[in-house]
Amino acid sequence: MPPRSRPALALLLAVAAARPAQRRRDPAAYAGEEIVFVGCFPELPPERGEHDLPGWQQAVVQPRTGVAGCAARCSHSPYFALQAGICQCASSFGSTPNAAHPRDPAECGGACRGDEALQPTRPCGVAEPLARRRNAVYTRSRCSLGARFVVDKELDRERTGLRQWMAHIVLDEWEEGARLTLDWGDVPNSVYSLWNANFADKNGERGPRLDLVLPKQAREIGIKMRGQPYAVPRLHCLAKPRPPPPGPKPPPLPSPPSPPSPPPAPPSCDGAVFSIVQRFKSRAGYAAEVYVPQWHLHHTITLDFGVPTEVYAIWSAELAGVTPTTATFRLGAYGTKFRLHAQGQPPDGCCIPCGDRRCSRPPPPPPRIRSPETSSRGTGVWG
CATH class of the missing domain: 2.60.40.290 (Immunoglobulin-like)
Known part of the structure; x- marks a missing residue:
């Protein structure tokens, strides 16, 4: 593993460990989308005159907003990012190695205006000074089973130098036959090892969009991947459809008249x-x-x-x-x-x-x- 990636990975793991181990809630709490903080990532150096996330010119002319407003504005994309309230919709991020490594969440500043009461705090990103610009990157999860993606560790690089890493998906509720979709947008991630789940299409692509089917009872899904290790995917799960409850029984039919007695x-x-x-x-x-x-x-x-x-x-x-x-x-x-x-x-x-x-x-x-x-x-x- 490259030396410069160890502190960043340790930081990301510390953030993941700080999250509650169990989030048992009423199923109604999963009815809508849950906003997931991916991490705080540095912007490209100002002298390049570019931005890590595409669409900056369109974003800068829009009114500044908070996390919920940006999530609604970017419902069509797997990721969105805030930089001092400037909302950027994105299908990928981390265009350079430096921009793909998360920093301390504190470097992304405090909450956006109007989000101060939210817990936990959702960073709003930093735009000034230029040398310390930070993108607070988010994605969304919609899962009635309570799924969350956790990065474990980075593995040895592939022979070609491609980065490899391990992660797992924890579900508060496990249901055989349920489907789980992992969407990395345009981030070039692909799975090369999977356990405690089945590919919905055995001959299909292994990323950056992946459809899985849950087997019999387990506790979590494990994956090994190649690509960008800090890109938490957008999660969507669909519970196995249950048959509708039986309708009310129709009223009993009146008894038919007794047939006439047969002739002797x-x-x-x-x-x-x-x-x-x-x-x-x-x-x-x-x-x-x-x-x-x-x-x-x-x-x-x-x-x-x-x-x-x-x-x-x-x-x-x-x-x-x-x-x-x-x-x-x-x-x-x-x-x-x-x-x-x-x-x-x-x-x-x-x-x-x-x-x-x-x-x-x-x-x-x-x-x-x-x-x-x-x-x-x-x-x-x-x-």
């Missing part, structure tokens, strides 16, 4: 399904279930077994009528199926007549008739 199912077996669930080994017989999806109390279901069958046990229904090959059941109060035990050969297919649908069965065999000629011999003949 026809006294038939529509939808009924017969299935054998067990075949008995001890005697010729079986257990069966009849599934009735449209169950109605006292409706009847008829089963046509097609073979002689005797039903001797029933559950969830009652027997309403029988023939040698059919049985009619009256449904009970509840259920979707009823069970029966029957004696006889299990049918190959049990027909369930429905309304005017009849079961197609082969005609029964003729009755067995005993012939008179053979009756004495005890031999039966099928007629």
